[in-house]
Each structure stands twice: as C-alpha cells, then as structure tokens.
Amino acid sequence: MQPLSNRKKVLEQKPMNFMERIYFPAIVKGLSITLRHFFKKIPTIKYPEQQRPFSKNFRGQHSLKRDEEGRERCTACGLCALSCPAEAITMIAAERKNDEKHLYREEKYAAVYEINMLRCIFCGLCEEACPKEAIYLDGPHVTADYLRKDFIYGKDKLVEPKFDITKLNS
C-alpha cells in the first residue's frame, strides 16, 4: 500500500557483530545506568505526609471566610449558586437576630450552605461572583470518600475556623 505520509521509516536489519553478540558490554552499560539512578535526587515525594507547594492559582476546597472581627462574611445573596455552572451550591438564608451580631456580618446570613463536591468542577466562578469576598477556593484537594452523601459539604466543613487576628504575629 502507498504510504499516506512520508513519515514511514524503513528499518535496516543488519546481522550483529562480535561485541553485540557477547551481550556483556550492553549488560554493563544498562547496569551502570541503573546504578547511576541510585545516587540521583529522587523526584517523587511521599504524598500525604509530604506535600508540594501549590501554584498561586490553584483552586482546591472552598472555604467561607470570616471578617476581621470573626463574623461570617457570607450573606446568602445566591450569586455563587447562580454563577455555578455545575449547580453544586445550595443555600437557605435566615435573618440575623439581635444577639447574633457578633456571629454574622450582615442582617442576612446563610443558615444552610452546601456544596456538592462531586458536582463541583473547581472552576472558581463562585469566588469571582461573590460580592462579599466570602468564598475562596484556597483549601487543599478534596479528599476521597466512600459514600456520596459525605461529599455534600455543609457549613461545618466550609466555614473557616475562628481566629484572633491580634494574635496573628505572636
């Protein structure tokens, strides 16, 4: 058959000469390459214990941020859920009571905020849509699990832990 492209190479098969026929030099050559690799720097790491630094624009698990007074920033405006192409985000809003002013920043807050991590494609559109700078995809990889229901992350997993900004540098 006529070749369709001119990339075809015709192999030439020559009979082996004496050095090739005794195989020994080839074995030595191969072993020396193997031995050299023992002294090379190892490119792999032991993953869960040791982690590579993520690139700056890495997008991992979401976290719901708090403001400088430790109040939740999210006001359940629904723009993240609207922008989500995978429709992974659902929320239920509630009104802040008078004695909850230290917990939530605005008069409305998300009583339930769920992200289905199986649906999420980590595109970062929720982060871009958020008008309150409340959601960021700055976490690690979402870990594997056995049951589908465990991939629906609620506020217990998403809201970042409280921290005291005054003790940040000490």
Next chain:
Amino acid sequence: MAEEIKLKVSIDGIPIEVASGTTILNAARQIGGDIVPPAMCYYSKLEGTGGKCRTCLVKVSKGSDKDPRPMPKLVASCRTTVMDGMEVENITSPDVVDARKAIVEMLLINHPLDCPICDQAGECKLQDLGFEHGSAQTRYEFDRRTFERIDIGEKIQLHMNRCILCYRCVFVADQITDKRVHGIIGRGDHAEISTYIQNVVDNDFSGNVIDVCPVGALTDRTFRFKNRVWFTKPVDAHRDCPTCSGKVTLWYKGADVIRVTARKDEFGEVEEFICNTCRYDKKETRDWKLEEPTPISDQSVIASNHYTRFNPPAVIENDPVLQEQNLEQLARTEKLK
C-alpha cells in the same frame, strides 16, 4: 376628542404617529425597543406620577413644525407632550447619555447598595438602570443617610435607606386605596416615606405598594429572605376573587408558592392591581388555576436556569426490561447512597 389628530414625531430617527396629548415617553413605548427612556417614577396606571426622578430625560432637537427651534434644556419625557413634527433624541444624543449617567449617580448617592441582602435584587429597576447607565465606582465620600427598618403593618416592610422618593407608593395609596395613611414627610434631603406613628396599612389593596416600588424600599415581609428572585419560577395563574381581577404571577420554589405578585408588563408596570387576600393568603397551588410560565426576557437574571415547559421530558426513556435486569445493581447503588 371628536377628531383624532395624529401628530408625527420622530424618536431617534424612528417616525411614529401618535394622538395629541401623548407624552414623549409613551410615544417611545409605542415604538418599543432600546429607544424607550427608562422611568423610575412614572407609572402609566397611576395619575400624576412622573417628573420626579429625571431618568427619562431626552433631548428635543426640533420643537415642532411651526417652531423648529430645539428646546433649550433636556426635558423629562414622561411629562412633555409631543408636538407635530417634533424630533426627539434619546440614545443617539451624547448629552442624554451623559445626563442619565449623572442622574443614576445622584439616585445612588444615598442608596446603601445592599443588593446582596435586598429581596428586590434581580427585579430592581434601579439595579437595571445602574447596570446600563451608571458608572462602576462611586465618587461619594460622605456618610449615607440611614434609617431604621419600619414595619408598615404585618405584611409590608419599609427600608427607607433604599428609597429613591419616586412617590409611586403615595399615589397608589391615594388612588387605589381609599384612605391613605402614609406619605412623605420632611423636605429635600430629609424627605422620607412615613406612616405617622407607624399606622397600620389595612386596606385591601395596600399590598400594591410593594409591586409599584421600583427599588427594594417596600418589600413583602412574608417573602423576606425566603429566597432569591432568580431561584424562583414565575407562573401566571388566576382565581375568582371578589375584590380584584385575581390575575397574578405565582413565584414557585420547588412545589411551594413562596410569593404572589401582580403581573407585570415589559416596562415593569403592574397590569392589574391585586388585593391583599390574593397576595398574602393564597399561597397554595390548589387556590389557583395555573395558566403558563410567565414570559421572562432572556436578558433577565430570572430567566437563568429556567425551563419553559412545566414538565421537561425525561432524559432517558422508561424501559421495564432494562430495569428488571439491573435490579441487583440498583440495590447496590441504593445501599451506597
């Protein structure tokens, strides 16, 4: 009017013949499309509205055939009637575009911009206006005026922060309901909607102030923070109501009616005012006869993720033979759920 006098006007170069006494805004609305000036305070169903917000400013480049001089200043199109041979420039005039941008900035001076919280977001005229004509940044550096929320009766909540003083609700109270108990007190920067000692608005049609409010100043307390507008699906429905026409839009979330409003036309104006019973007390599907999904403009955020049919067809055809064969696998996946 014995003889119908038709006046020829051209708006942005589009000629139209309208009856005498028509305002420029209504002439533009008869043409429709992009050249319709936005209106925040004018409401065709209410007498005497208009002339307050100045968003509908247009340039009259030729007064009439008899007097072809242009009008010296931009005029409010909702208040200016057409003349024969009048030429109006709306979006073709850079002056108008500039003026409108300034008006939006002015309206937003005291607006708290709390759209993420506001229940009106998504169907707010001020949002649309700001998006189309406003600038991205504010130049205002001072404190905005703030008020406490006021509950007007059990069903209506007044957020005076968001009010742009369009007076529409006052006209509703004057014309639709028989006895108004709220109005505007104070002058200039101190003007605010108030009910004097927070009188309860207990008229049958008082709920319509929610629908006519172009911003989120008057909102439905029964809908407060229930859901965002764009996650709900509007469906036209009607019922036999002794007090009003009974033609409404139901806003569904899943199977629940979470809000009832009057039907609105393409300019965001209520077609027929509805009574409070329809608005607040009939929130079950069985109270209503459903007609069809409300047509929503593709441009609107409410149209996102909505299907136009009541029951979208199944993605996979139902196959009993296949289901029988896969029973074991189904049981396995169910167990893992």
